[in-house]
Amino acid sequence: MANTRTPLMAGNWKMNLDHHQATHTVQKLAWTLKDAKHDYAAVEVAVLPPFTDLRSVQTLVDADKLELKYGAQDVSAHAEGAYTGEISATMLAKLGVSYVAIGHSERRQYHGETDALVNEKIVAAVGQGIAPIVCVGEGLDVRKAGEQIPYTLAQVEGALAGLPAAQLATLVIAYEPVWAIGTGEVATPEDAQEVCGAIRGALGDLYDADLANATRILYGGSVKSSNVAAIMAQPDVDGALVGGASLDPEEFARIARYQSHATGA
Numbered sequence: 150m151a152n153t154r155t156p157l158m159a160g161n162w163k164m165n166l167d168h169h170q171a172t173h174t175v176q177k178l179a180w181t182l183k184d185a186k187h188d189y190a191a192v193e194v195a196v197l198p199p200f201t202d203l204r205s206v207q208t209l210v211d212a213d214k215l216e217l218k219y220g221a222q223d224v225s226a227h228a229e230g231a232y233t234g235e236i237s238a239t240m241l242a243k244l245g246v247s248y249v250a251i252g253h254s255e256r257r258q259y260h261g262e263t264d265a266l267v268n269e270k271i272v273a274a275v276g277q278g279i280a281p282i283v284c285v286g287e288g289l290d291v292r293k294a295g296e297q298i299p300y301t302l303a304q305v306e307g308a309l310a311g312l313p314a315a316q317l318a319t320l321v322i323a324y325e326p327v328w329a330i331g332t333g334e335v336a337t338p339e340d341a342q343e344v345c346g347a348i349r350g351a352l353g354d355l356y357d358a359d360l361a362n363a364t365r366i367l368y369g370g371s372v373k374s375s376n377v378a379a380i381m382a383q384p385d386v387d388g389a390l391v392g393g394a395s396l397d398p399e400e401f402a403r404i405a406r407y408q409s410h411a412t413g414a
């Protein structure tokens with residue numbers, strides 16, 4: 150089946166850059182991509198700033214009619230009410246967000262997020278028309294035991310449990326081996342392909358070939374402009390979820406422009 154998936158480069162800023170810095174960073178990113186005549190229809194580019202930056206980013210994107218997308222790093226599973234500190238999918242939708250990262254390993258590790266909670270958050274996001282970027286991936290102990298595929302597929306199955314294909318039309322999955330996040334230890338392109346391919350196979354088993362073929366699977370973990378082209382050359386890798394390197398707008402633009410590195414153009 151032909152691959153019609155549009156690559157997605159998503160920059161997860163994590164808890165970095167206040168709303169003033171966000172404005173500067175988005176402007177610099179947009180100008181750099183404009184100078185390079187970036188074709189957003191060929192490679193989609195998104196930033197995932199902290200919640201407090203979203204209104205500033207929305208204002209800039211709307212005012213300058215930028216093709217850049219933006220999203221959030223988390224969403225509440227609850228619709229509204231007495232949930233101190235939570236941000237609902239409805240609130241995010243009002244800010245025009247296109248994406249939300251769900252179940253990032255830092256949420257799982259520091260905030261006790263489970264596959265069941267990830268599942269509820271996916272339902273909340275898609276209910277408001279926001280595409281979930283569902284994060285999965287194994288830690289170093291699991292990798293050393295060679296259990297990365299069963300471990301990661303169990304996370305995928307847990308996250309999607311009970312969800313019909315009709316709710317998953319915008320699903321994005323990000324495979325992020327925890328041992329490669331922020332460490333400089335990038336997985337080899339073959340490591341990334343092995344697990345991303347297994348995830349696509351599992352989507353085919355859980356649903357059907359159409360959903361598996363349409364779902365974008367990103368790789369995340371120490372992606373930089375120097376390694377992105379080799380990772381993107383893998384058949385089941387459809388983009389990257391970039392942490393640290395996305396804080397530098399010129400470096401993130403180079404990552405988004407990986408095709409020009411690959412061709413030398």
Ligand SMILES: O=C[C@H](O)COP(=O)(O)O
Nearest residue numbers: 161330331370371392393
């Ligand atoms: O969400 C992004 C990932 O955690 C990767 O972060 P990193 O590029 O800093 O390794």
